[in-house]
Amino acid sequence: MKKITYQETIDKICLFTIIICTIIISILIIGSRLCPNDVCLFRTNPHVEKFSWGDRTVNANDNAFILDFDRPVSQESVEDNLEIEPPLPGRISWAGKRLVYTLNNVIPYGRNYRLSLKSAREKFRGKEELGAEIEPFIGQFQSRDKAFAYVGSQGEEAGRLILNNTTKENQTILTPANLVVSDFKFSPNTEKIIFSASEKETNQEGVRDLSIYEVTTGLSNDSTTKIPGQLKTILGQDEYLNNRFDLAGENGDIIIVQRIRKDDPTDFDLWKIEEGKIPQALNADGGNFIITPDKSAIAIAQGEGISIIPLQKQEQEQENDSLNFLPQYGQVLTFTRDGTGAAMVNFNTDNPDLRYTRSLFYVNNQGLEKELVTIEGSIVDCKFSPNGNNLFCLLTELMETENQFQEKPYFVGIDIESQKVIPLLALPHYQDIKISISPDGSGILFDQLVTESNLRENTPIENMPAQELFSDSAELILDSRLWILNLPSPESPQASLQELPIAGFKPQWSP
Known part of the structure; x- marks a missing residue:
């Protein structure tokens, strides 16, 4: 019997390895040309590995x-x-094998999108000629539904929170009939709405003993929160009256509530409410307040100015932690989306020549303070465009009649850079108008109330609500309507007004 030498064993192993490698290479070459792209085990053509917005x-x-x-x-x-x-529309930048596409404007809401790429080619380093074609790629994504919420004013909707999904063309009553909603805020992810409400029997003559609740919207893709109308009590009635509130924390999970002790009106403070924690007084008395866009601080009117109070201040041990204070302003109206700029009101109390006037200022974090407009009427509210370059405001003109002064409301657009003021729309009367700009900047949603003070002779008696509702100025609401002011755009350079077939008030777009 022939003895197999060590050299022969090595030769057989090498031959076997060569044969296996040849087979694998052949499979790769043939498979890359013949097999379908979606089912190939091996792919040699260049391809998209990841699309960050995919699905x-x-x-x-x-x-x-x-x-x-x-x-x-x-x-x-x-x-x-x-x-x-x-x-x-957008611009492209590269970092090696990574393409970054940055949008020029905020993405329009309520649309489905399709991204496709084909006929692009591989690039060899240091060579002029191009390689194989990229595998055709298709990716899909969508923007959030365009939706808004409001408080109903007629029939079974009176006093209840209503969600109107304009993308899917449906609406949902979110709150039960026994609650009368006073105010509400969407959580940043749109999954929930935090709202204040009173029981019907306690909502008399504009006096409201409010509790704080949360309710699911059904706008989420998460199976645990996609059912609308799931109600939860956050802060009930106790020895304090709950007034205005705003949301803080990464996803609106912290609620800042202005509270007054029932048996001691001088006990007036902001409280921080977090799930699973005891409510905490912040020792930050003051007037109107608003949470900064990064949800980490409170801008509040205190004395003769505006204080910026960090929410975590009480948890810090540094005793010399000073507050930011803006003494010349009496109210913060709104911030830019990135928090670098704000619209503020100066009531001109220290200037005798400007008595009874108000001035609107743009202030940013670089120390810029720019006066945009000074008027004798009211600066009701302002909202920045998504890119922060424009400010849309509801102002009033003070007009004197034979017996009294009247405020006539009107909308304007203000270019921050040029300070140019562009009239957009004049309204017939002013009564607690609430405005909300859509997150994609396409339009301003607002309400118009008919109350006892502005009741017109031709107001139909059937518009009288079955449930008594009161405005923020404690007037009985007889009727209300919602409107959209469609803002100028490249497709439609002129603003236009649209009346919605909805009886409601205090509208807010979802984020």
């Missing part, structure tokens, strides 16, 4: 997406062949 629901805070490729590609061929339908 996602995006919102106004999402301003860029990323395409990651598995190898270097011809940037020019990718840029020439990348398509988005409907179009989303």
Whole structure:
């Protein structure tokens, strides 16, 4: 019997390895040309490894997406062949094999989008010629539904919180019939609404003993919160009256409530409410307040100015932690989305020449303070455009009649850079108007109330609500209507007004 030598064993192992490698290489070559892209075990053509918006629901805070490729590609061929339908104008930048597409404007809400890429080619380092074509890629994503909530004023909707989904063309009553809603705020992810409400029998003559609740909207894709109308009590009635509130924390999970002790009206403070924790007084008495966009601080009117109070101040041990204080302003109206700028009101109390006037200022974190307009009427409210370049305001003109002064409301747009004021719309009367700008900047939602003070002779008697509702100025609401002021855009350069077939008030767009 022939004895197998050590050298022969090594030769057989090498031959076997060569045969296996040849088979694998052949499979790779043939498979890359013949097998379908979606089922190939091995892929040799360049391809998109990851699309950051793939099958996602995006919102106004999402301003860029990323395409990651598995190898270097011809940037020019990718840029020439990348398509988005409907179009989303933007600019492209590169970091190696990664493409970053930054939108020029906030994404329009309520739309489905399709991204496609084909005919782009591989790029070899240091060579002029291009390699194989990229595998065709298709990605889909959508923007949030366009939706708003309001307090109903007629029939079974009176005093109840209503969600109107304009994208899906449906509406849902979110709160039970025994509660009369006073105010509400969407959580940043739109999954819930935090609201204050009173029981019907305690809602007399504008006096409200309010509790704080949360309710699910059904706008979430999460199976645990997609059912609308799930109610939860956050802060009940106790020895304090609950007034205005705002949301803080990363996802609105902290509630700041202005509270007054029932048996001692001088005990007036802001309280921090967090789930699972005992409510905490912040020792921050003052007037109107608003939470900063990063949800980490409170801007509150105190004395003759505005204080910026960090929410975590009470948990810090540094005793010399000073507050930011803006002595010349009496009210913060709104912030830009990124928190770098704010619209503030100076009541001009220290200037005898400007008595009975109010001035609107733009203030930013670089120390810029720019006066935009001074009027004798009221600066009711202002909202920044999504990019922060424009300010849309509801102002009033003070008009003297034979017996009294009247305020005539009107909308304006203000260019922050040029300070140009553009009239948009004049309204017939002013009564506790609430405004809300859509997150994509397409329009302003607002209400108009008919109360006892502005009741017109031709107001139909059938518009009288079955449930007595009161405005913020404690007037009986007889009727109400919602309107949308569609703002100028590249497609429609003129503002237009649209009346909605809805009886409601205090409207708010979802974020």
